[in-house]
Amino acid sequence: DVYSTLPVIRQRVLKVFGLNEPGIAELFRGLKGEIGDVVLGFYPRFPENHVTLSLRGADEDSVSAELDRVEKNIRALLGAHVFGSENDTMAGVVGEALLEKGFTLGLAESCTGGLIGHLVTETAGSSRYYRGGVMAYSDEVKATLLGVSRTTLERDGAVSEATIKEMAQGVRRLRDVDLAVAVAGIAGPGGGxxxxxVGTVHLGLSVAGETLAGRYRFWGTREQVKRQTAYMALDWVRRYLHGDPFLPGS
Structure with missing residues (x-):
């Protein structure tokens, strides 16, 4: 087998969010004739999915050129679902986008309990764009710190479009930031x-002159619901800054 003796072996990894393994497999149908000898694989790294491109060849230049060609096709196929590659993290990619746009970020977290802020500050230098957040777990904190109307809380509840919009607007004012994200939901196992x-989550994103909101239903354990919520919130920031549509909700 001549192929197995070729001296150069290279692999690339594309990181995907918002598309599960069956969805990736469906998109990859019919690609066989377009990828040459490149071997495609994908594996879950919750809540991400990683797509691998592997190739052996006779020399570095030809292997790199072929991987470039196939990677370009894969990125075109997966679109904005690809958030990064290799050692990129979702929070790191979001940070780069914030810096590129010159935006500052603030967070209002309820059901995630500070997880989004934790992910953001895992990136060194995040103080250049992250001003801080409010962990508004109780209705009292939502009202007193974020300025959410008590009428809204009583009429619509803490997990609602109206409340999440007011939370996002409130933390944007409080932290004096360009872009603010708020999350509230029912992480379970009880309370639904x-x-x-259980798994119902509302997200809000507020910038000057515009506040957007969406509802999602996530599945899994309490920890999994919280992690999916945190990733979706960061993905909203990424997509907003890049001009891409948000992932559809429930």
């Missing part, structure tokens, strides 16, 4: 209702 089952 027929109208708002």
């Amino acid at each position: 209702t027929e109208a708002k089952p």
Whole structure:
């Protein structure tokens, strides 16, 4: 087997969010004739999925050129679902986008309990764009610190579009930032209702003159719901700054 004796072996990794393994497999159908000898693989790294491109060849230049060609096709196929490659992290990519746009970030977290802020500050130098957040777990903190109307809380509840918009607007004012994100939800295992089952999460994003909101239903353990929520919040920032549409909610 001549192929197995070729001296140069290289692999690349593309990191994907918002597309599961069956979804990736479906998109990859019919690609066989377009990828040459490149071997594609994908594996979960919750809540991400990683796509690998591997190739052996006779020399570095030809291997790199072929991987470049196939990677370009894969990126075009997966679109904005690809958030990074190799050692990139979602929070790190978001930080780079904030710096590029000259935006500062503030967070209002309820169900995630500070997880989004933790992920953001895992990146060295995040103080250049992250001003801080409010861990507004109780309705009292939502009202007194973020300025959420008590009428809104009583009428719509803490996990609602109206409340999440006011949370996002409130933390943007409080932290004096260009862009603010707020999350509130029911992480479980209890606390759900027929109208708002466990896993229901509302996200809000506020910038000057515009506040956006969305609702999602996440599955899994309490920890998994919190992690999916944190990633989705960061993905909203990434997509907003890049001009890409948000992932559809429930």
